[in-house]
Amino acid sequence: MAESEIDLEFKRGELTRKLSAGEDVVIQSERAAVLRNVTCPKAQYHFVVLPKEEIANVLALKREHLPLLDHMMDLANDVIKQQQLSPSDFRIGFKIDSFMNRLNMHVISNDFYSSSMRRIQHWNTFNSDLFITFQAIYALLCVKGSVEPMPAEQVEQLLHATPVHCNQCSFYTENFGQLKRHLYIHWRERESERLSKMGVANLSQRMGQMQINGNGGTMSQRPFNPFYRQIRMHNYQFVPRFQGTVRPQLRPTYENSNWNNIRPHYQHPAPPRPPSNDLQKTQPDAASNPAPSKGAEQPLHAKHPKKKWYVNKKKNSHSSSSNPKGDANTKLI
DNA sequence: GTTCTAGAAC
């Protein structure tokens, strides 16, 4: 076996090793455990539920595993409850073509807002037929007793399928970067709404305490700032969540703390862009006229045809004088 | 699975 294949095989065993070592384990029972996806979370909250029984993947599931699945779902609900969130905020299910060599059930918040959500393939693995919901798997096992594999060509096609559709509104785009910016807008709105609700709740609670204490308390304490710590990662700055038993994955900081004017902080200012499909276009009246764009004026895939023709050229690219970056790299070597 | 990188697109 080639060294790279051994390395890949080692990577495929990462979840199993973590399970054995108890690493990143949030909840566990005798039969299964919930691990937090620390290395590459694809949303603000991303967990995986692993059975302790050695089951390679979803294709190895049989009807006899239904009680185990029930138990795994119980653990999923437990971890969601632990985060003080609602199951409706999550997608729960399995990848039909998982990379890992141990069955793992994803419990992922449907914001899909994370710096690790970098490629269109990442999106499509959770938002296409490549992702089978818990309910669907359960039904398949009940009726057929097993899950059939998906042909490799279909997997490949679904991985790269465009346009990509937002899971929260009618927005769609050919450009994955555009979708990521769009998801950020959704996340920002939801987070703002959540925090404002929490603010009202905290205020009510404090008012109650003041009455109980005969107004011994004061309101002079500064309001809590959730963006108290900054960690630079990729294009965004992220900070850990300020509350909860398990900290969330990644969180952006903003140029200022004014809620009416919050923007993501980029390492480099984004260049001016032409009018594009943004959230506004997907609001009520846009439902009947979803996201017209310059991409829609041309055939799909027209902008990014497969570029296989230059593969061989790349191998000799160090000698090319037309690429100053390549020359610089060559000099360093 | 992720990271790195060249080349294309903008």
Add this chain to the structure above:
DNA sequence: GTTCTAGAAC
């Protein structure tokens, strides 16, 4: 100039 993508490597 930056952003985006796909392929190679790990």
